[in-house]
Amino acid sequence: MSRFAPIYLKVNRRSRMSQRCMRWWAAFADAVGAEVHLLCDWGPEDLATWLPESLAGASVVPTDAGSRERVHHKVSPFWRPAGAAQMATFADAAERGYQTFWAIDGDDTLFLAEPEVVGERLLAVQDWVEETGADSASLDFYQTYQNHWSFGVACFRMEADYVGLLEGVDPRHVAETYPSQGADLQTWGTRDATGRFYPVAAVPLLNLDVIFQYLRDQGSLTARSFYLEDVYFLHAGMPQTNATDLSGFTLRGVYHWKNGFLWDDPIDPVCLRF
Numbered sequence: 001m002s003r004f005a006p007i008y009l010k011v012n013r014r015s016r017m018s019q020r021c022m023r024w025w026a027a028f029a030d031a032v033g034a035e036v037h038l039l040c041d042w043g044p045e046d047l048a049t050w051l052p053e054s055l056a057g058a059s060v061v062p063t064d065a066g067s068r069e070r071v072h073h074k075v076s077p078f079w080r081p082a083g084a085a086q087m088a089t090f091a092d093a094a095e096r097g098y099q100t101f102w103a104i105d106g107d108d109t110l111f112l113a114e115p116e117v118v119g120e121r122l123l124a125v126q127d128w129v130e131e132t133g134a135d136s137a138s139l140d141f142y143q144t145y146q147n148h149w150s151f152g153v154a155c156f157r158m159e160a161d162y163v164g165l166l167e168g169v170d171p172r173h174v175a176e177t178y179p180s181q182g183a184d185l186q187t188w189g190t191r192d193a194t195g196r197f198y199p200v201a202a203v204p205l206l207n208l209d210v211i212f213q214y215l216r217d218q219g220s221l222t223a224r225s226f227y228l229e230d231v232y233f234l235h236a237g238m239p240q241t242n243a244t245d246l247s248g249f250t251l252r253g254v255y256h257w258k259n260g261f262l263w264d265d266p267i268d269p270v271c272l273r274f
Contacts, residue, residue, distance in 0.1 A: 002033030004119065005126055005155065006098055008061065008089040009106030011040040012081070014050050017108070017236050024110035026054035031115035032123065037061045037092065038106070039085050063088045070163065071208060074171050079207035086151050086208050090162045098158060100130055105152045112232035112254075121228045121274045126155050128272070134222040135160045136212075137272065140257070141235060143225035144268040149213040150225075152235065165215055174214045175206055226272040227257040 009025055011018070029036045036058040042050070047060070063084045071083035089103045102122075111118045129137050136156045142148035216223040235253040260267055 003126075004032040004034040004123055005100040005102055006035040006037065006093075006096075007102045007104060008037050008039045008092070009055075009058070009104055010082075010085050010089075011038050011042070011051075011107045012085075013107040014046065019050060019052055021108055021110045021236060022106050023052045023054055024115070025104060025106045026052060026058075028111075028115040028119060030054075032119040034102075039063070039089055039092075039103075041081075041085075061088060061092050064091055067091055070166055074166060074169060074211060075208055076206045083208035087163070087166070090156075090158070093156075093158055100126060100155065100157050102126075103151060103154050103156060108236040109152060110234050110236075111228075112234060118228070118231065121231070122155075124274050125226055125272075128274075129155050129157055132222075133157070133159070134224055136221065136223045137226050138223065139233070140225045140227040140255075140262070140267065140271050143271055144262050144265065147268070148209065149216055149223055150209050151212070160221060165220055166211065169211055169214065171206055171211070174211055177214060177217070178210060224272055225268070225270065226274055227255075227262070227267060228274055230256075230258045232256045 007025070007029055009022065011022065026036070028034075036055065038051075038055065038058050038060045040047075040060055041062050042060075063081070067087035068080070068084040070087055071080055075083045086103060089101065093101045125137050128134070134157070136154055138150055138154035139152055141150040141152045143150075212221060212223055215221040233255040235255070256263055257267060257273075
C-alpha cells in the first residue's frame with residue numbers, strides 16, 4: 001500500500017493546457033500509487049470532452065452546498081467558487097476518514113520533472129507535516145514574491161477544525177490586516193535600481209488563501225510554505241501580462257528554486273527546502 005496520501009485534483013479550466021496538466025498529475029498519482037479524487041463540478045459532457053483518459057477512473061467530488069454557504073460571506077464574489085471547492089476537500093476528507101491529504105490545482109500546474117523524482121520530494125513534505133504536527137505545507141507560489149500563502153499544491157492534516165476556524169473569521173478584519181493595493185499587478189512588488197526584487201503584501205481580492213494566511217499569521221494554523229530544490233515548476237494559470245513580469249514573476253509562471261534563489265531573487269527564508 002502506498003504511503004502517499006490521497007490527492008484531490010481541483011479541476012475547472014477547459015483547454016488543451018489544462019488537459020496536459022491533468023495528464024501530468026495522473027502520471028504522478030500512478031507513480032506514487034496515490035488515490036485520486038477530482039474536485040470538479042463538470043457535467044457528463046464536459047467530463048467526456050476534457051477529462052484525460054488517464055483520469056477516467058478517478059472519483060468525482062462535486063462542490064457541496066454546505067461549502068458554498070460557508071465561503072459566501074467570507075471571500076470576494078469572484079473567489080467564491082474556488083473557495084467553496086477547497087472547503088469541499090475538507091468536507092470530503094472528513095467523510096472518508098482521511099488523516100492527511102493533498103489538494104492540488106490540477107488544471108493549471110505541473111512540475112517540469114519526472115513524476116518519480118517529484119514524488120520522492122513531496123512524500124518528504126508529507127512526512128514533515130505528519131511528523132511535526134503542522135496543519136499544512138504549500139508550495140511557494142507567492143510566499144517569496146508576495147508573502148502570500150497559497151492552496152495551489154498543498155498537503156493538509158485533518159487535526160484542525162477548518163470549518164470552525166473559517167466560521168470564526170471576520171473578513172473585514174482580514175482586509176484591514178492586509179490592506180489592498182488594487183488589482184494592478186504592478187503594485188504587488190517593486191525592484192530597486194539594481195533589479196533586486198522586494199515583495200509587497202497585497203490583497204487585490206479577498207480569497208480563501210488570504211484567509212488561511214490570516215489564520216497562520218494569527219497563530220490559529222501552522223501553515224508553512226516549501227519549495228523543491230533545483231526543480232522547475234509551471235503555474236499555467238499565471239496572468240499573461242507584462243505587469244506580471246514587472247512584479248517579479250520571471251518567465252510568467254515558470255519557477256526554478258536553486259541555491260537559495262527563485263531565479264534571481266532570494267527565496268523567502270521562511271520557506272522549507274526539500
